[in-house]
Amino acid sequence: MSADHDAGESAAPSSEPTVLVLRKGTHGVPIEQYATALRERLPAGTVELARTPAEERSLIQDAEYATGMVLEEDLLDRAENLEVFACAYAGTGHLPMDRLEQRGVTVTNASGVHGPNIGEHVLGSILRFTRRFHVGDRRQRRREWRHYQAHELQGSTVTIVGLGAIGRAVSERLEPFGVETIGVRYSPEKGGPTDDVIGFESEAVHDALARTEYLVLACPLTETTRRLIDRDALVTMDPEAVLVNVARGPVVDTDALLEAVRSNWIRGAALDVTEPEPLPEDHPLWNFENVRITPHNAGHTPNYYDRLADIVAGNARRFAESDGRDLELENEVSF
Incomplete structure:
Protein backbone atom coordinates (compact mmCIF):
# COMPACT_ATOMS: atom_id res chain seq x y z
CA MET A 1 0.00 0.00 0.00
CA HIS A 114 -8.44 23.21 -20.74
CA GLY A 115 -11.27 25.34 -22.09
CA PRO A 116 -10.85 28.53 -20.02
CA ASN A 117 -7.06 28.71 -19.93
CA ILE A 118 -6.42 27.83 -23.58
CA GLY A 119 -9.30 30.09 -24.61
CA GLU A 120 -7.55 32.94 -22.81
CA HIS A 121 -4.21 32.01 -24.37
CA VAL A 122 -5.73 32.17 -27.86
CA LEU A 123 -7.44 35.48 -27.15
CA GLY A 124 -4.19 36.93 -25.82
CA SER A 125 -2.35 35.75 -28.94
CA ILE A 126 -4.94 37.34 -31.22
CA LEU A 127 -4.90 40.64 -29.33
CA ARG A 128 -1.10 40.70 -29.37
CA PHE A 129 -1.08 40.65 -33.15
CA THR A 130 -4.13 42.91 -33.47
CA ARG A 131 -2.58 45.71 -31.40
CA ARG A 132 0.98 44.74 -32.42
CA PHE A 133 2.27 44.64 -28.87
CA HIS A 134 5.45 42.96 -30.11
CA VAL A 135 6.30 46.16 -31.98
CA GLY A 136 5.61 48.19 -28.84
CA ASP A 137 7.89 45.85 -26.85
CA ARG A 138 10.73 46.39 -29.31
CA ARG A 139 10.36 50.15 -29.19
CA GLN A 140 10.22 50.14 -25.40
CA ARG A 141 13.46 48.13 -25.25
CA ARG A 142 15.03 50.77 -27.51
CA ARG A 143 13.41 53.63 -25.52
CA GLU A 144 11.79 54.88 -28.72
CA TRP A 145 8.70 57.07 -28.36
CA ARG A 146 7.55 56.52 -31.94
CA HIS A 147 4.06 55.70 -33.09
CA TYR A 148 3.27 52.61 -35.13
CA GLN A 149 0.18 51.36 -36.93
CA ALA A 150 -2.06 48.72 -35.33
CA HIS A 151 -5.14 46.73 -36.31
CA GLU A 152 -8.67 46.35 -34.97
CA LEU A 153 -10.23 43.01 -34.10
CA GLN A 154 -13.84 44.15 -34.53
CA GLY A 155 -15.19 43.16 -37.92
CA SER A 156 -12.55 40.50 -38.50
CA THR A 157 -13.25 36.90 -39.48
CA VAL A 158 -11.87 34.23 -37.15
CA THR A 159 -11.86 30.60 -38.28
CA ILE A 160 -11.68 27.99 -35.51
CA VAL A 161 -10.66 24.48 -36.57
CA GLY A 162 -12.11 22.10 -34.00
CA LEU A 163 -15.25 22.83 -32.01
CA GLY A 164 -14.59 20.73 -28.93
CA ALA A 165 -14.30 22.25 -25.48
CA ILE A 166 -11.35 24.44 -26.48
CA GLY A 167 -12.87 25.62 -29.74
CA ARG A 168 -16.13 26.46 -27.95
CA ALA A 169 -14.22 28.36 -25.26
CA VAL A 170 -12.42 30.39 -27.92
CA SER A 171 -15.69 31.18 -29.67
CA GLU A 172 -17.34 32.30 -26.43
CA ARG A 173 -14.45 34.62 -25.58
CA LEU A 174 -14.50 36.18 -29.03
CA GLU A 175 -18.21 36.97 -28.95
CA PRO A 176 -17.92 40.42 -27.28
CA PHE A 177 -15.39 41.58 -29.87
CA GLY A 178 -17.82 41.78 -32.78
CA VAL A 179 -16.10 39.29 -35.04
CA GLU A 180 -17.48 36.87 -37.62
CA THR A 181 -16.62 33.27 -36.73
CA ILE A 182 -16.35 30.15 -38.85
CA GLY A 183 -16.11 26.74 -37.21
CA VAL A 184 -14.62 23.64 -38.85
CA ARG A 185 -15.72 20.25 -37.56
CA TYR A 186 -16.23 16.69 -38.76
CA SER A 187 -20.03 16.89 -38.46
CA PRO A 188 -21.02 20.38 -39.63
CA GLU A 189 -24.67 19.34 -39.69
CA LYS A 190 -24.56 19.41 -35.87
CA GLY A 191 -23.91 23.16 -35.96
CA GLY A 192 -21.91 24.89 -33.27
CA PRO A 193 -21.28 28.15 -31.42
CA THR A 194 -19.80 29.92 -34.47
CA ASP A 195 -21.68 32.01 -37.02
CA ASP A 196 -20.98 29.44 -39.73
CA VAL A 197 -19.94 25.79 -39.54
CA ILE A 198 -18.24 23.84 -42.30
CA GLY A 199 -16.68 20.42 -42.73
CA PHE A 200 -13.13 19.39 -43.61
CA GLU A 201 -13.67 19.24 -47.37
CA SER A 202 -10.67 21.02 -48.92
CA GLU A 203 -12.76 23.37 -51.06
CA ALA A 204 -14.83 24.54 -48.08
CA VAL A 205 -11.73 24.96 -45.91
CA HIS A 206 -9.87 26.94 -48.57
CA ASP A 207 -12.89 29.17 -49.14
CA ALA A 208 -12.90 29.93 -45.40
CA LEU A 209 -9.13 30.54 -45.31
CA ALA A 210 -9.39 33.05 -48.14
CA ARG A 211 -11.59 35.29 -45.97
CA THR A 212 -9.93 34.66 -42.60
CA GLU A 213 -7.91 37.22 -40.63
CA TYR A 214 -7.20 34.89 -37.68
CA LEU A 215 -6.95 31.13 -38.00
CA VAL A 216 -7.15 29.19 -34.72
CA LEU A 217 -6.20 25.51 -34.71
CA ALA A 218 -7.81 23.71 -31.76
CA CYS A 219 -8.40 20.26 -33.23
CA PRO A 220 -7.07 16.79 -32.39
CA LEU A 221 -4.34 15.32 -34.54
CA THR A 222 -5.90 12.80 -36.92
CA GLU A 223 -5.20 11.62 -40.44
CA THR A 224 -7.59 14.34 -41.61
CA THR A 225 -5.92 17.16 -39.69
CA ARG A 226 -2.28 16.11 -40.16
CA ARG A 227 -0.65 18.79 -42.38
CA LEU A 228 -4.07 20.41 -42.78
CA ILE A 229 -2.29 23.74 -42.98
CA ASP A 230 0.09 23.03 -45.82
CA ARG A 231 1.62 25.18 -48.51
CA ASP A 232 -1.67 25.45 -50.45
CA ALA A 233 -3.51 26.56 -47.33
CA LEU A 234 -0.89 29.16 -46.42
CA VAL A 235 -0.81 30.58 -49.94
CA THR A 236 -4.61 30.80 -49.86
CA MET A 237 -4.64 32.82 -46.64
CA ASP A 238 -4.66 36.61 -46.83
CA PRO A 239 -1.24 38.25 -46.32
CA GLU A 240 -2.69 40.01 -43.26
CA ALA A 241 -3.84 36.72 -41.68
CA VAL A 242 -2.43 35.32 -38.43
CA LEU A 243 -2.13 31.64 -37.52
CA VAL A 244 -2.65 30.51 -33.90
CA ASN A 245 -1.85 26.85 -33.19
CA VAL A 246 -2.87 25.34 -29.83
CA ALA A 247 -3.68 21.94 -31.37
CA ARG A 248 -0.69 19.74 -32.24
CA GLY A 249 2.45 20.62 -34.15
CA PRO A 250 1.89 18.25 -37.10
CA VAL A 251 -1.42 19.97 -37.98
CA VAL A 252 0.85 22.53 -39.64
CA ASP A 253 3.52 21.78 -42.23
CA THR A 254 6.51 23.41 -40.51
CA ASP A 255 8.57 23.85 -43.68
CA ALA A 256 5.64 25.49 -45.44
CA LEU A 257 5.05 27.77 -42.45
CA LEU A 258 8.70 28.83 -42.45
CA GLU A 259 8.42 29.65 -46.16
CA ALA A 260 5.19 31.56 -45.53
CA VAL A 261 6.76 33.70 -42.81
CA ARG A 262 9.91 34.37 -44.83
CA SER A 263 7.89 35.27 -47.93
CA ASN A 264 5.27 37.37 -46.10
CA TRP A 265 2.41 35.12 -47.16
CA ILE A 266 0.90 35.69 -43.71
CA ARG A 267 1.27 38.43 -41.07
CA GLY A 268 2.49 36.12 -38.35
CA ALA A 269 1.96 33.06 -36.19
CA ALA A 270 1.50 32.19 -32.52
CA LEU A 271 2.72 28.65 -31.92
CA ASP A 272 2.18 26.85 -28.64
CA VAL A 273 2.96 23.54 -30.34
CA THR A 274 5.50 22.76 -33.04
CA GLU A 275 6.88 19.97 -35.17
CA PRO A 276 9.35 18.86 -34.05
CA GLU A 277 8.67 19.49 -30.39
CA PRO A 278 10.51 20.89 -28.62
CA LEU A 279 11.61 23.16 -31.42
CA PRO A 280 15.40 22.82 -31.86
CA GLU A 281 17.45 25.78 -30.62
CA ASP A 282 18.81 26.44 -34.11
CA HIS A 283 15.44 26.36 -35.88
CA PRO A 284 14.86 29.53 -37.97
CA LEU A 285 11.34 30.07 -36.58
CA TRP A 286 12.85 31.29 -33.31
CA ASN A 287 14.30 34.32 -35.07
CA PHE A 288 11.16 36.03 -36.41
CA GLU A 289 9.61 38.86 -34.44
CA ASN A 290 6.23 38.03 -35.96
CA VAL A 291 6.35 34.42 -34.72
CA ARG A 292 5.50 34.00 -31.06
CA ILE A 293 6.55 30.63 -29.63
CA THR A 294 5.45 29.31 -26.26
CA PRO A 295 6.65 25.90 -24.95
CA HIS A 296 3.35 23.96 -25.11
CA ASN A 297 2.26 26.13 -22.21
CA ALA A 298 -1.31 27.10 -23.12
CA GLY A 299 -2.59 24.14 -21.12
CA HIS A 300 -1.15 25.38 -17.85
Missing part, protein backbone atom coordinates in the same frame (compact mmCIF):
# COMPACT_ATOMS: atom_id res chain seq x y z
CA SER A 2 1.26 3.48 -0.79
CA ALA A 3 2.84 5.38 2.05
CA ASP A 4 0.56 8.25 1.03
CA HIS A 5 -2.47 6.17 2.02
CA ASP A 6 -3.38 5.85 5.70
CA ALA A 7 -2.67 2.24 6.57
CA GLY A 8 -4.98 2.55 9.54
CA GLU A 9 -8.08 3.07 7.44
CA SER A 10 -10.30 0.12 6.78
CA ALA A 11 -10.98 -0.83 3.18
CA ALA A 12 -13.74 1.17 1.54
CA PRO A 13 -17.05 -0.62 0.99
CA SER A 14 -17.43 -2.09 -2.48
CA SER A 15 -20.09 0.52 -3.31
CA GLU A 16 -17.59 3.32 -2.67
CA PRO A 17 -15.00 4.29 -5.28
CA THR A 18 -11.40 3.18 -5.10
CA VAL A 19 -9.08 5.14 -7.38
CA LEU A 20 -5.40 4.56 -8.08
CA VAL A 21 -3.41 7.66 -9.07
CA LEU A 22 -0.22 7.02 -11.05
CA ARG A 23 2.88 9.03 -10.22
CA LYS A 24 3.54 11.30 -13.22
CA GLY A 25 2.37 14.88 -12.80
CA THR A 26 2.07 17.68 -15.35
CA HIS A 27 2.88 21.38 -15.75
CA GLY A 28 5.35 21.15 -12.87
CA VAL A 29 2.55 20.72 -10.32
CA PRO A 30 3.04 17.85 -7.82
CA ILE A 31 0.79 14.85 -8.42
CA GLU A 32 -0.07 14.93 -4.70
CA GLN A 33 -2.34 17.88 -5.45
CA TYR A 34 -4.36 15.72 -7.85
CA ALA A 35 -4.70 12.95 -5.25
CA THR A 36 -5.78 15.53 -2.66
CA ALA A 37 -8.39 16.99 -5.00
CA LEU A 38 -9.82 13.51 -5.61
CA ARG A 39 -9.94 12.73 -1.89
CA GLU A 40 -11.85 15.96 -1.26
CA ARG A 41 -14.44 14.85 -3.80
CA LEU A 42 -14.54 11.21 -2.67
CA PRO A 43 -14.52 11.48 1.13
CA ALA A 44 -16.09 8.03 1.55
CA GLY A 45 -13.88 6.39 -1.07
CA THR A 46 -10.24 5.36 -1.23
CA VAL A 47 -7.65 7.24 -3.26
CA GLU A 48 -4.25 5.56 -3.42
CA LEU A 49 -1.24 7.41 -4.79
CA ALA A 50 1.47 5.26 -6.33
CA ARG A 51 4.40 7.58 -5.73
CA THR A 52 7.22 5.30 -6.89
CA PRO A 53 7.71 2.85 -9.78
CA ALA A 54 7.56 -0.05 -7.32
CA GLU A 55 4.26 1.18 -5.87
CA GLU A 56 2.83 1.53 -9.38
CA ARG A 57 3.80 -2.03 -10.24
CA SER A 58 2.31 -3.34 -7.00
CA LEU A 59 -0.92 -1.33 -6.81
CA ILE A 60 -1.85 -1.62 -10.48
CA GLN A 61 -2.28 -5.38 -10.15
CA ASP A 62 -5.56 -5.10 -8.23
CA ALA A 63 -6.72 -1.69 -9.46
CA GLU A 64 -10.04 -1.55 -11.30
CA TYR A 65 -10.07 2.23 -11.75
CA ALA A 66 -6.81 4.07 -12.38
CA THR A 67 -5.96 7.59 -13.49
CA GLY A 68 -2.82 9.30 -14.69
CA MET A 69 -1.03 11.10 -17.48
CA VAL A 70 0.50 7.97 -19.02
CA LEU A 71 0.03 4.21 -18.88
CA GLU A 72 3.06 2.36 -20.18
CA GLU A 73 2.55 -1.04 -21.78
CA ASP A 74 4.65 -2.85 -19.17
CA LEU A 75 2.42 -1.40 -16.46
CA LEU A 76 -0.70 -2.36 -18.40
CA ASP A 77 0.62 -5.93 -18.52
CA ARG A 78 0.43 -6.01 -14.72
CA ALA A 79 -3.06 -4.48 -14.56
CA GLU A 80 -4.96 -7.75 -14.23
CA ASN A 81 -8.25 -6.20 -13.09
CA LEU A 82 -8.23 -2.80 -14.77
CA GLU A 83 -11.64 -1.73 -16.09
CA VAL A 84 -11.30 2.05 -16.43
CA PHE A 85 -8.29 4.26 -17.16
CA ALA A 86 -9.00 7.97 -16.71
CA CYS A 87 -6.37 9.72 -18.80
CA ALA A 88 -5.41 13.05 -17.28
CA TYR A 89 -4.71 14.58 -20.69
CA ALA A 90 -7.25 15.60 -23.32
CA GLY A 91 -5.32 13.67 -25.96
CA THR A 92 -4.92 9.89 -25.79
CA GLY A 93 -2.63 9.27 -28.76
CA HIS A 94 0.26 8.50 -26.42
CA LEU A 95 -1.61 5.60 -24.80
CA PRO A 96 -1.51 1.96 -25.98
CA MET A 97 -5.08 2.28 -27.23
CA ASP A 98 -5.07 -0.97 -29.23
CA ARG A 99 -4.02 -2.93 -26.17
CA LEU A 100 -6.56 -1.16 -23.98
CA GLU A 101 -9.31 -1.97 -26.47
CA GLN A 102 -8.23 -5.61 -26.61
CA ARG A 103 -8.36 -5.77 -22.83
CA GLY A 104 -11.82 -4.19 -22.75
CA VAL A 105 -10.62 -1.24 -20.68
CA THR A 106 -12.79 1.88 -20.85
CA VAL A 107 -10.75 5.04 -21.42
CA THR A 108 -11.81 8.58 -20.54
CA ASN A 109 -9.94 11.82 -21.14
CA ALA A 110 -9.64 15.33 -19.71
CA SER A 111 -11.67 17.07 -22.38
CA GLY A 112 -13.10 20.34 -21.03
CA VAL A 113 -10.39 20.88 -18.44
CA THR A 301 -3.65 26.53 -15.24
CA PRO A 302 -3.58 26.46 -11.44
CA ASN A 303 -7.05 24.90 -11.64
CA TYR A 304 -6.02 21.91 -13.77
CA TYR A 305 -6.20 19.20 -11.11
CA ASP A 306 -9.42 20.58 -9.60
CA ARG A 307 -11.24 20.54 -12.95
CA LEU A 308 -9.84 17.12 -13.76
CA ALA A 309 -10.83 15.75 -10.35
CA ASP A 310 -14.43 16.91 -10.87
CA ILE A 311 -14.68 14.67 -13.96
CA VAL A 312 -12.71 11.70 -12.62
CA ALA A 313 -14.42 11.61 -9.22
CA GLY A 314 -17.87 11.74 -10.81
CA ASN A 315 -16.98 8.88 -13.11
CA ALA A 316 -15.49 6.90 -10.23
CA ARG A 317 -18.80 7.13 -8.35
CA ARG A 318 -20.72 5.94 -11.41
CA PHE A 319 -18.30 3.06 -11.82
CA ALA A 320 -18.58 2.02 -8.18
CA GLU A 321 -22.38 2.14 -8.31
CA SER A 322 -22.74 0.38 -11.67
CA ASP A 323 -22.45 -3.13 -10.19
CA GLY A 324 -21.59 -4.65 -13.55
CA ARG A 325 -24.37 -2.89 -15.44
CA ASP A 326 -23.77 -0.94 -18.64
CA LEU A 327 -21.75 2.11 -17.76
CA GLU A 328 -21.76 5.55 -19.38
CA LEU A 329 -18.89 7.78 -18.32
CA GLU A 330 -18.23 11.43 -19.01
CA ASN A 331 -15.53 11.99 -21.63
CA GLU A 332 -15.47 8.35 -22.68
CA VAL A 333 -13.11 7.87 -25.62
CA SER A 334 -14.23 5.90 -28.67
CA PHE A 335 -11.77 3.31 -29.94
